[in-house]
Amino acid sequence: MKVPNSFYNWLSLTGFVIGINSLILMLFLRIITLFYKNPYSSVNIYIYVILPFSLISGLVLILTGMFIRMRRRKKGEKTERTLPVIDFNERADRVLIAKLFMLVLIFLVASVIGSFEANRYTNSSEFCGTLCHTVMEPEYSTYLTSSHARVPCLGCHAGFKAGWYAQSRLSLLKMVYSYFSKGYSIPIPGTTETMRPERKACEGCHWPQKFYTRKLVNIVRYMADSANTEWNISLMLKVGPKKTSNGLKEGIHWHINPDTKIEYITTDPEREIILWIRYTNLKTGNVKVFTDPGLVSARNAKTTGHPRTMDCMDCHNRPSHLFKTASDYIDQAMSSGMIPPELPYIKKAAMAALKDPYNSVATAMGGIRSSITDFYSLRHHTLWMEKKAMIEAAIRNIQQEYSKNNFPAMKVDGYTHPNHISHFETDGCFRCHSGNYRTSSGEVISSDCNLCHTIIEQGTSGKPGFTMQRDSLVFVHPTKLKDGTEIKRCSGCHRTI
Ligand code: HEC
């Protein structure tokens, strides 16, 4: 094939080799992926990101080389015409033009398809979740088991509207830069501040006017005694109102009532410590400002700063990346039978093995094994001799549960990223509902035990003291605490780290 004279230079030739190779490689890899489907394979990154980039670089090199060459020729031989003369009566010229046209077409089609696919691929959850594997592993692996496993990352993190879309592209570039320059923080802090505002991230799918009814939650806990005594608690959560006709006028989702606006000022990225709360009734214009004077003076903090308006994510802060705390995942694994609850002392042994944070998965696996082995072989030798198989099964499942919820490489666990729906181990709802936040005239944000749920079952089924009734039961603490102990703030004692 005849090519323009200006093409004959080293730069264009190099560009041509790079370009043609990228193209062949792209096609080759694409054909391979037709037969070999592995959802985690990083081959896609080459096909849709790296190779198209090198293809385009090749093109740029070809053109630059040609341009430089033409400029030089122009300078050296001023009289000669710098543009080639094309005569369509000449067969050779026609063929040359046709060939050039075909070549450009192929390049263009390939780059259009390439960039389209690259765009689609960089939007995919697989890309976001696996590109920088270690960094995103905590969020990606919890996402895969969440109820939002089929919602693309950008469904919550950007949305597909133009403005937010462009912003998400920019932040993607920033992320890639910080990944390579190692400029990201460990653990990665919550992203609520940079997510789409005004509840839009969730409301595209969860219609805010939809009322949810009350929700029954059955929790099984185990005590750290020899029998791993089981403790059931069933709560009727007042997500919606008592009577459906009341809509969002009462209940937990009252906070997202269109007439309600709650703003607050916090001191930390996980929004655990709240200094100032303002509730505005948009219908009546009534405003109430609540503070916890003790907390403000203890922190020596000012109650000024940029207030955040409360939305879905202030309660549902872990809709797709839930890192459970040790007592949560151990109790759940025991009640599902994965960790045998009939193995004496296993709750105590497990909690002791998980008490201190580990600095890598490998040390955690070894640490859990040696801690539990020592616990039984040194302190409960008969059990160790008799229940070896059960102990072995327990160790394996504790290790597995640990790996699902703890990511030491990124220093992520259920305490670095606490779930705000509850108040058992971390403050959650009690960040505002501790009973200490009051207005200057003495109105308090309620901490009444029946405000958010009623307790309808409590105790060990079939054992004395077990109660079940429709009206709310008065909370009974499973173990006897010192007389006069204030038990309202569970997290004061139950936060283990
Ligand atoms: C259902 C909505 C939803 C989906 C889907 C989702 N996220 Fe998130 N993500 C959130 C929310 C809400 C936060 C903010 C939590 C906070 O600020 O406390 C968050 C936070 C994060 C953070 C910051 C660190 C952290 O754990 O708080 C990263 C990183 C992240 N998400 C990555 C991803 C990736 C990668 C995907 C897709 C594989 C994804 N997210 C899908 C809702 C979602």
Ligand code: HEC
């Ligand atoms: C693209 C659609 C989509 C978006 C965006 C979305 N969700 Fe969901 N959400 C779903 C689907 C689908 C389910 C699963 C329903 C089921 O399992 O019955 C769900 C379930 C839930 C549930 C109940 C199950 C659970 O895990 O407790 C909650 C709570 C929830 N979403 C909150 C949120 C919040 C908060 C956001 C915003 C950060 C959000 N969702 C964004 C589609 C979405």
Ligand code: HEC
């Ligand atoms: C940022 C602060 C804040 C957080 C966090 C918070 N609330 Fe509230 N909540 C309020 C305020 C303010 C009121 C109204 C107090 C008043 O005027 O008496 C309220 C009122 C309520 C009410 C009464 C609604 C009615 O029927 O009038 C319920 C129920 C409730 N909250 C449940 C919860 C639950 C459950 C959580 C945790 C998942 C939670 N809240 C987290 C600030 C908060």
Ligand code: HEC
């Ligand atoms: C004041 C805290 C709070 C706010 C704000 C809040 N929720 Fe909830 N929501 C809850 C609690 C508590 C539950 C029940 C607990 C559970 O499912 O584990 C719940 C349950 C849900 C459920 C599941 C209902 C079911 O029956 O399974 C969905 C879906 C949901 N919320 C969506 C939203 C969306 C969307 C928003 C924002 C428009 C929102 N929530 C705002 C506290 C809140």
Ligand code: HEC
């Ligand atoms: C502001 C709302 C609110 C108030 C006030 C409140 N709770 Fe809760 N409570 C919740 C929510 C939300 C959960 C989490 C339910 C879940 O796991 O889905 C919860 C969980 C619990 C649990 C189960 C803990 C576990 O995981 O084992 C108990 C027990 C409980 N509450 C008792 C109480 C008692 C006792 C009081 C009074 C001191 C109280 N609650 C006040 C909202 C509240």
Ligand code: HEC
């Ligand atoms: C003064 C400290 C203190 C407070 C406050 C407290 N607890 Fe406890 N709780 C304990 C101790 C100590 C145990 C015994 C640990 C064991 O043997 O497993 C315990 C055990 C439990 C257990 C048995 C299962 C387990 O995980 O050990 C449950 C369930 C429980 N508490 C619920 C609550 C709830 C809900 C609240 C808040 C309303 C609360 N506690 C407040 C100290 C406290």
